[in-house]
Amino acid sequence: MKPLFALTALTLLMTLSACTTTTVDEYRENSTALTLKSGERVVVLGRRHYADYETEPDFIDCIGNTLKADKKISVIPEKKFTDLLYPWFEPRTAPLGLKRLAKMLNEPLIAQRFREQGLHYMIWVDGSTETTDRDGSVSCAVAPGGGGCFGFATWEKTSTYEAIIWDLQKLKESGRVKVEAKGSSYMVAIILPIPIVAQVQDQACDGIGQQLRTFFKGNRANEAS
């Protein structure tokens, strides 16, 4: 009876998933959908010039994958783009505003590379995921007869990101999406530590990626209906 009870409790704990709350805000320049002609592409880039944090490369890849999930939007991977345009999109040299980008595009070599890649939209993502609160503790010990852990710990993570879409042909901003995701994770340890982790960054990626998709023609709910 006892092993059955323990197994049930363990299964129950494993199936429990930590909760995450996601808030997505958007701003559009106008109601017109963004269009991508055949061969035109989008690039998603992370801001890396701040001293105390940087937008995680895997988060940028995640947004890119969400955008191209339905194969309607073609996305250039961030690493490929920064290598092709090296050294003009490094943290030291990347344009922070559209005026600086316009000046950069006056350089024929850079403008030609943009044309070759069929770039129409550039999406800049700025933000990071931080651990905002932490409580409790888990202790582990090993002795000749065996070992184990005991305790309870909880931590909260907050993801805050903003994505800005630049139209590279009109050289103007097309829209913004802001996402904030919060979630608490837990670790229960009775001999074995059982983590129940909130997928905060994944939720933020999903929220921002899905919302960005709605900006593009063919992905808008009202057009589909």
Added chain:
Amino acid sequence: MPSIKVMTNLTSSARSLIALSFTVTSLLLSACATRVEVSGSFPSALTHKLPLRTVVVFDEAFANHKFESTEGPEVSIAVGQIQVELFTGLAANLFQHSVTATSMPTQPKADLILKPAVEDVQISMPNESQLKVFEVWIKYNLQVFEASGEPVADWIMTAYGKTPTRFLKSNTEALQQASMVAMRDAGAHFITGFARVPEVQQWLYHRSTNTLSATNSTRL
């Protein structure tokens, strides 16, 4: 006599135990040390070539440069080989013709000689800075000479790279990434800044006016 034998046996056991303890401790300590041999590759730079022939000199100190820190946890980062690869590629991208050498050439068939040197390397780990990033700074002194050996400029060029901390990511991996970001930053600084260094700018200006006047006198 038997008591002396027992004592000797005990002493040899204690010695073995101490030796074992030392071995285990040194193994544990070496496991805590972070040793990075920076490796990777760099993309070609998208830039116009300057109409110059250069020799880039990588002396032994530069080609084998290793940063070592024994304050706190032991850290060593070998950047020599990767920075030779970086500057070889950068010079090939920025100048019309470029060769490398291991010592200062005498009267080479070149317009300029470049000799990079590492002035300083600094690192910062999350346990020291309380920030959730690993950081690497490299300060270069890029010495520029005319073919005659006459100095043109001493360009102090700083490079910075950082990488965020990751769950289960080792210090070695994080410092390798931060070093590569710093190297790319050095490359960006070199490509975008070389012709803007005041002394180099002045040298290029004099060279172009001299070439122009020489062409005009030939025409006359």
